[in-house]
Amino acid sequence: MIDPGQAVKTSSAELPSPVASPGKLIAGVIFGLAFGFLLQKGGVGKYHILLGQLLLQDWTVVKIMMTAVVVGMVGIFVLHHFAKVNLHIKPTKLGPNIIGGLLFGAGFALMGYCPGTGAAALGQGSWDALFGMAGLVAGSWLYAELSGTLKKSVEKWGDLGKLTLADALHIPRGVVVVALAVLLTAALVALERAYPR
Amino acid sequence: MRKMISIGTRLIVAALFCAAPLPAHAAGVTPDALSYPGPAWSPYVVGAGIGVLSWLTFYFSDKPIGASSFYAQVAGFIGKLFAKRHTESLAYFKENPPRVGWEFVFVLATIAGGFLAAWTGGEFENAWLPPMWTARFGDSIALRAVVAAGGGVLMAFGARLAGGCTSGHGISGTMQLNVASWIAVVCFFIGGIAVAMPLFFL
Numbered sequence: 361m362i363d364p365g366q367a368v369k370t371s372s373a374e375l376p377s378p379v380a381s382p383g384k385l386i387a388g389v390i391f392g393l394a395f396g397f398l399l400q401k402g403g404v405g406k407y408h409i410l411l412g413q414l415l416l417q418d419w420t421v422v423k424i425m426m427t428a429v430v431v432g433m434v435g436i437f438v439l440h441h442f443a444k445v446n447l448h449i450k451p452t453k454l455g456p457n458i459i460g461g462l463l464f465g466a467g468f469a470l471m472g473y474c475p476g477t478g479a480a481a482l483g484q485g486s487w488d489a490l491f492g493m494a495g496l497v498a499g500s501w502l503y504a505e506l507s508g509t510l511k512k513s514v515e516k517w518g519d520l521g522k523l524t525l526a527d528a529l530h531i532p533r534g535v536v537v538v539a540l541a542v543l544l545t546a547a548l549v550a551l552e553r554a555y556p557r
Numbered sequence: 558m559r560k561m562i563s564i565g566t567r568l569i570v571a572a573l574f575c576a577a578p579l580p581a582h583a584a585g586v587t588p589d590a591l592s593y594p595g596p597a598w599s600p601y602v603v604g605a606g607i608g609v610l611s612w613l614t615f616y617f618s619d620k621p622i623g624a625s626s627f628y629a630q631v632a633g634f635i636g637k638l639f640a641k642r643h644t645e646s647l648a649y650f651k652e653n654p655p656r657v658g659w660e661f662v663f664v665l666a667t668i669a670g671g672f673l674a675a676w677t678g679g680e681f682e683n684a685w686l687p688p689m690w691t692a693r694f695g696d697s698i699a700l701r702a703v704v705a706a707g708g709g710v711l712m713a714f715g716a717r718l719a720g721g722c723t724s725g726h727g728i729s730g731t732m733q734l735n736v737a738s739w740i741a742v743v744c745f746f747i748g749g750i751a752v753a754m755p756l757f758f759l
Contacts, residue, residue, distance in 0.1 A: 495709020
């Protein structure tokens with residue numbers, strides 16, 4: 361299924377049928393099960409661990425995210441180097457990235473779960489996640505309702521196109537990956553010393 | 558109910574502008590997130606697991622891990638149910654027609670995965686209110702519902718504007734060295750801390 365030397369076939373190339381192929385869906389289910397399992401075991405389905413991070417008392421969330429980034433990054437770029445995977449770079453748009461990011465954070469503190477951990481929280485029997493998930497659906501609708509206007513205004517602010525740290529810093533990608541892996545690992549070591557939980 | 562909404566509104570306003578006094582139940586007691594049960598597994602094991610899972614989703618599904626688009630698809634399905642033509646006319650749904658795709662089943666399975674983990678670990682909560690919430694805001698489920706739903710609205714709107722959530726930007730985007738994702742994740746935390754601090758410490 362993988363064609364080395366060539367970009368892997370992209371998902372956008374396929375026809376948008378209302379239901380994806382069974383193979384794709386089965387893969388999605390297996391990976392989703394693993395994701396939810398890991399999130400709950402990591403404690404990030406728990407309200408007090410997520411809020412604890414935002415109150416800077418419990419650093420579990422940052423530890424998980426930074427470890428995932430180090431491990432994921434090294435693997436993805438090795439796979440990409442051998443043309444085994446595509447990168448999925450989203451365009452950098454300063455306006456929407458910053459405004460949307462701040463709104464997201466504010467909502468995160470109120471709901472107490474994020475879109476992924478909320479799903480894991482619901483699975484773990486934290487029923488208040490249901491209220492938040494209803495809000496997420498409503499908020500998505502609100503965005504869609506305004507999307508025509510937003511695309512012509514806010515979403516044009518500070519559009520820098522698809523940009524990676526390597527492009528922005530004019531440093532070869534491999535160097536950035538190694539440097540960032542070292543930096544994040546050092547940060548994790550320091551974090552573990554300061555906040556062993 | 559109106560009273561509940563007014564309390565909820567006040568809470569949101571207070572959180573956003575750090576002004577109005579909060580209905581603090583445990584006044585004088587500093588909330589301590591660490592006094593509640595910690596994670597079952599080491600965050601490094603879980604983080605590495607999610608990192609490896611990313612390799613697999615990239616390799617086998619040509620997809621980065623992400624969660625927020627699921628909710629937009631649910632919104633699209635519901636919209637099509639009640640106002641098909643209007644829904645299909647919206648710019649976002651023109652570009653992202655709701656479909657049962659990889660992301661959709663991925664998040665549904667995340668719920669099931671959370672259940673399996675909680676069940677096998679004896680951590681199934683079966684509760685409407687988180688203990689840390691109750692200690693601070695009391696045992697009104699309606700208040701929690703209003704605040705959580707309001708938070709959800711803000712969060713989904715922000716995620717769509719920013720182009721992803723804690724998973725799509727925070728993990729999948731940052732690991733690809735995506736500048737947008739690094740900016741977004743820093744803003745997630747700034748926005749989150751700015752609201753959580755007054756919510757629990759004022």
